[in-house]
Amino acid sequence: MFYRKNLPGWERAMRTILGVVMIAYGLFGMPGTTVGYLIAATGAVAILTGFFGFCPMCAMAGRRLSSS
Template sequence: MFYRKNIPGWERALRVIVGFCTIAFGLLGMSASLLAYLIVATGLTALLTGFVGFCPMCAMVGRRLDSEPGKEKP
């Protein structure tokens, strides 16, 4: 199944950077606890949505990218 990207390029880059930082904090900055694993899972989610370019939560609220710049949405 293919999904249309709903995250702009600058936000994708930001999600990848924040995802790596969050994973590093969860693995290195905290001891092995449930909270550390939740932080790593959050970082993985941000990283995955950054690489793929599709966020299911953004799609649920109706966020879309313009396919053609300068053309208004109906």
């Protein structure tokens, strides 16, 4: 199933970069804690949305890219 991208390029880059930071902080800054694993999992989701350019929550809110 293909989804239409709803994230601009700059936001995709920021989500990817911040996702890596979140994973590093969750695994190395808070090692072995549940909160650390939750932060790392959230970072993984941020990386995936940045990589694919589609955010399900943005789609539910009706966000679309301008066609220009």
